[in-house]
Amino acid sequence: MSLYKDSQLPELYTLKHRHDKNENDAYDIENNILNRTVSSFLFNNDTMNEFLQKMQKIYYLWFDQVNILRNLKNWSVDKYWSNHVD
Amino acid sequence: MASKFTQISFRNLKDEINEFLRVTYNKADQLFSPSSPYGHILQVSEELFQLAFVYLQNSVSQFDLSDVNSNNRKVIRSAAITAGHNPTRAVSASGTLKFRLNASADIEKDIPGKRITIFDKTLLKNKTSDLNYVIDLGGLDKVTYPVKEDSQFFVNIIQGKWKDTRFTGDGTVNQTYAVEVPGTKEVENFNVKVEVNGKSWEIKKQLYDMLPGDEAAVVKTGFNSGIMVIFGNGSFGKFPPIASEIIVSYLETDGANGNIFRRTPNDWQIIDDVIDGFGGNVDLSTSFDTLIYTDINFGADNESTAFTRNLLPISSNNFVLALPQQYAFAIKKLGVFSHVNAYQAKDDTVYIVCTPNIQLFKNRNADYFTVDLEAFKLDNYEKNKIDAYLKTGGNIQLTKKYKIDSPKLAFYTMNVFVIFFDDVVEENVNDEIRQKVSDYFLDFKRMDRVPKKDLINAISEVGGVDSVDINFVSKNNEDYHRGFLEKDVNRRNVNLADAEDINIQKAFPDYNPNETVGLDPILGDIVFDASELPIIRGGWKDRNGVYYTANPSDNIGFTSLNIIKKGKTPRKNVTK
Numbered sequence: 001m002s003l004y005k006d007s008q009l010p011e012l013y014t015l016k017h018r019h020d021k022n023e024n025d026a027y028d029i030e031n032n033i034l035n036r037t038v039s040s041f042l043f044n045n046d047t048m049n050e051f052l053q054k055m056q057k058i059y060y061l062w063f064d065q066v067n068i069l070r071n072l073k074n075w076s077v078d079k080y081w082s083n084h085v086d
Numbered sequence: 087m088a089s090k091f092t093q094i095s096f097r098n099l100k101d102e103i104n105e106f107l108r109v110t111y112n113k114a115d116q117l118f119s120p121s122s123p124y125g126h127i128l129q130v131s132e133e134l135f136q137l138a139f140v141y142l143q144n145s146v147s148q149f150d151l152s153d154v155n156s157n158n159r160k161v162i163r164s165a166a167i168t169a170g171h172n173p174t175r176a177v178s179a180s181g182t183l184k185f186r187l188n189a190s191a192d193i194e195k196d197i198p199g200k201r202i203t204i205f206d207k208t209l210l211k212n213k214t215s216d217l218n219y220v221i222d223l224g225g226l227d228k229v230t231y232p233v234k235e236d237s238q239f240f241v242n243i244i245q246g247k248w249k250d251t252r253f254t255g256d257g258t259v260n261q262t263y264a265v266e267v268p269g270t271k272e273v274e275n276f277n278v279k280v281e282v283n284g285k286s287w288e289i290k291k292q293l294y295d296m297l298p299g300d301e302a303a304v305v306k307t308g309f310n311s312g313i314m315v316i317f318g319n320g321s322f323g324k325f326p327p328i329a330s331e332i333i334v335s336y337l338e339t340d341g342a343n344g345n346i347f348r349r350t351p352n353d354w355q356i357i358d359d360v361i362d363g364f365g366g367n368v369d370l371s372t373s374f375d376t377l378i379y380t381d382i383n384f385g386a387d388n389e390s391t392a393f394t395r396n397l398l399p400i401s402s403n404n405f406v407l408a409l410p411q412q413y414a415f416a417i418k419k420l421g422v423f424s425h426v427n428a429y430q431a432k433d434d435t436v437y438i439v440c441t442p443n444i445q446l447f448k449n450r451n452a453d454y455f456t457v458d459l460e461a462f463k464l465d466n467y468e469k470n471k472i473d474a475y476l477k478t479g480g481n482i483q484l485t486k487k488y489k490i491d492s493p494k495l496a497f498y499t500m501n502v503f504v505i506f507f508d509d510v511v512e513e514n515v516n517d518e519i520r521q522k523v524s525d526y527f528l529d530f531k532r533m534d535r536v537p538k539k540d541l542i543n544a545i546s547e548v549g550g551v552d553s554v555d556i557n558f559v560s561k562n563n564e565d566y567h568r569g570f571l572e573k574d575v576n577r578r579n580v581n582l583a584d585a586e587d588i589n590i591q592k593a594f595p596d597y598n599p600n601e602t603v604g605l606d607p608i609l610g611d612i613v614f615d616a617s618e619l620p621i622i623r624g625g626w627k628d629r630n631g632v633y634y635t636a637n638p639s640d641n642i643g644f645t646s647l648n649i650i651k652k653g654k655t656p657r658k659n660v661t662k
Contacts, residue, residue: 019331021252024267038130042123052127059131062138070145073168076262076314084310085266 002030003064004080026083030060100132159391164309166394173307173394174419176272176341178245179385180222183354184377186238191373193233199363202370203230204241207248209357214350217340218247218357219382245344245385246274246337253334255282255326259319260293265334267312272388274337276478278305280315281333282326296323312336341387342446349378380467386421386446393421407482410436416476422446425493427533429616436488440464440472441619445528454524455622455638455646462621463492493619496604497561498612499634500622501648502545502554508654510550516649518548520638523647527622536612536620552655558612559634560604561626568629570597622646 005013034056035043043049067082074081104125107118119125148161156162166173187193193200206223222242223229231239253263267273280287280303288302293316296302300323304316315334317325326332354376362368370376407413410428413436417426425441444454444461464472469490476482502519506512522544530536538556545554574590591597604620606613612620624634624646638647 015254015329016256017254018329019252019254022265023249024251024265026266033134034130037134038126042126045123048123055127059134062135063141066138066142066145069142070148073149073164074264074309076264076309076316081264083264083266086269086311 002060002080002082003067004078004082007078007080022083024085026085029063031056033059033063096132096135100128103128157391160310162391162394163307167307167309171394174389174421175275175307175313176339176388177384177386177420177422178274178277178337178339178341179344179346179382180242180244181346181378181382182240182242182380184238184240184379185370185374186377187233187236187373188375193235193373196373197233197362197368198366200234201230201232201363202368203228203361205358205360207358208360209247210243211355211357212346213353213355214348215343215346217245217344219243219245219344219354220248220337240379243382244274244277244337245382246277246339248277248335249338250333250335253332255328255330255332257325257328259325260316261325262314262316263332263334264308264310264314265312265336266308266310267338269311271338272311272341273308273313274339277337278313278315279335280305281331281335283330290323293318293322298322299324339385342385344382344385345446346378346382351375351377383442383446384420384422384468384471386443389419389421393418407476408486410438413438413476413488417472420475424528425530425533425619427493427616434487436486437617438472438488438490439493439617439619440490441493442468453521454527455520455636459495459621459623462495462619464490491617494617495623496612496614496618496620497624497626498604498620498622499559499624499644499646499648500541500556501559501650502556503650503652504545504551505553505653505655506651507550507552507657507660509657512550512651515548515550519545519551519649520647522548523622533616534613535606536614538609538611552660553652557610558605559628560602560612563601563603563605564626564628566601566603567599568627570594571629 008016034052038052042052064080064082067084068079070084071077071079071081104118107124111117120129147158148164150156150161163173191197204221204223205228206221206226208221210219210221211217212219220243222244224242229241231237251265255261265273278289280289282301285301288300289305290296290300290302291304293304296304296318298321300318302318302323304323306314306316308314313334313336315332317323319325352371352375354371356370359367360370407416410430414426414428417423417428417438417440422443423440424443424445426438427440428436428438430436441462442464444457472490476488482488500523502523504515504519506515523541526541526544536558538558541556542554545551545556570590574593577593578588591599600607604612604614614620623636624644625636627633632644634644634646635642636646638645
């Protein structure tokens with residue numbers, strides 16, 4: 001769902017990132033934004049869990065869209081790059 | 087305003103959803119409440135939406151250059167980079183360690199094979215500061231030393247820890263990669279290596295330095311933090327093919343914190359392996375004494391925000407070092423010198439005068455008046471370091487010569503005349519005044535004069551001071567006058583034919599009784615040449631033979647800093 005990832009063909013994305021390894025990678029908010037903010041008790045219910053995992057992608061999009069603006073002058077990264085460490 | 091409106095709308099929307107759920111299920115505040123699952127999710131949605139707006143506002147504000155007094159580091163740094171300036175990152179402290187076989191070592195037992203092999207980038211830890219240092223073998227992978235009685239060897243170390251980040255080449259021209267590091271850490275200014283498919287690529291200063299097909303990359307300070315690595319376009323440097331492995335290794339540094347002021351023996355722990363003659367690990371600390379051979383210094387923090395702002399107008403975007411101010415700029419960027427002046431002499435040589443930033447090298451308990459005088463001077467080791475930096479940091483114009491020198495110290499003492507308030511403890515106020523003067527001179531950046539106004543302003547900030555004035559006594563001025571006065575006394579003792587001879591100026595036409603060497607004749611400010619550095623320090627006599635001691639804490643006679651009480655003002659007389 002990440003804009004950066006979705007803007008490329010999946011096969012090409014994998015090819016272009018096969019060696020990537022960065023110990024200072026940004027926190028994976030895409031897959032954790034709701035896991036860390038709502039009660040973990042809610043995830044015990046399968047239906048609710050499925051619903052929240054889908055919602056999580058939408059919530060992440062709110063933040064991911066702002067990255068386009070953040071990267072506006074930064075010519076060293078892709079327009080959709082989201083790996084900011086702070 | 088727009089964002090505020092949206093937030094209000096969202097809150098209204100949330101309230102409407104709440105209301106809808108209440109009405110529909112008709113179990114208001116029982117099945118549906120902020121603590122029920124969907125109530126909870128709705129609450130979290132609202133908070134996240136607001137957070138997204140804060141992120142948006144922060145992202146927009148990075149482009150806001152309307153505030154000329156802005157100290158927002160990210161704003162200034164990204165604007166500076168966009169303008170072509172490359173802000174200096176932190177510089178690691180470096181020096182040399184000496185390993186000496188200790189007397190109690192049993193070579194046969196402790197060092198099998200009687201030799202040890204040390205590898206490049208071997209990690210050490212300083213026990214006192216708990217900071218990491220690495221061994222720098224200057225390009226060699228490893229060095230083997232034979233060990234016998236009285237063996238000793240020297241290794242260069244540099245503060246920090248080598249880290250690497252891996253990327254994958256995408257086969258495009260001018261592909262660029264950002265290596266970001268978290269806030270408190272910094273990528274060292276000089277120690278970055280780039281490998282593509284296991285082959286080391288050279289680091290160049292700018293794209294046009296790269297030749298067609300050159301295996302090279304340009305490393306610049308990153309927009310947000312860290313660095314960016316820029317590859318060529320084929321005509322200017324090669325670019326990595328698609329799916330190639332790019333390894334960017336960098337030294338993660340702690341900047342000025344890495345300087346070591348004391349030479350404590352055996353203050354080091356070697357973390358990585360050192361190999362004996364048979365390939366086993368050897369613990370150097372049991373058989374060798376570890377001593378600091380040359381000072382571990384020159385560590386500096388990254389360019390401050392204020393510094394970036396001030397230097398931008400004189401930045402040399404083409405990296406050419408031609409004008410004296412460009413030399414001064416290149417050295418100032420290092421951040422380890424408090425006072426840098428460069429001037430061109432008649433022989434076309436650029437003379438560079440630098441004073442180490444005493445703040446970085448002084449003992450924590452020392453102040454300006456107790457710092458050793460040697461700290462204001464550059465030794466040969468430091469001069470060589472600057473020389474090496476200039477040769478790597480910029481393109482020195484052909485035929486241009488430069489000379490790096492310590493400033494000539496011009497000695498002064500300072501008298502402070504104070505009227506205190508009656509409700510203060512004078513010793514405390516004296517200490518505060520001394521601190522203010524110390525801080526001023528430790529951060530001294532003027533190139534031409536020390537205005538009395540600056541110091542009077544600083545001392546006026548001390549709470550117990552009602553009124554203050556200062557004056558300086560210049561050693562050069564006193565030496566000038568004393569020289570002629572002594573000659574005059576000798577002359578009179580030998581021959582004084584008539585009353586006219588009593589006139590000193592008649593005997594010495596060169597002598598000017600009104601001369602004020604090193605002082606402004608009207609204002610009394612300290613004035614100095616480009617090659618000089620004024621220093622408030624006693625240890626000399628004035629023209630009348632009055633001796634000024636060096637340390638203001640000495641309670642005998644006059645010192646470097648004399649605080650003279652001229653009276654007391656009752657606090658109640660001062661109306662605010």
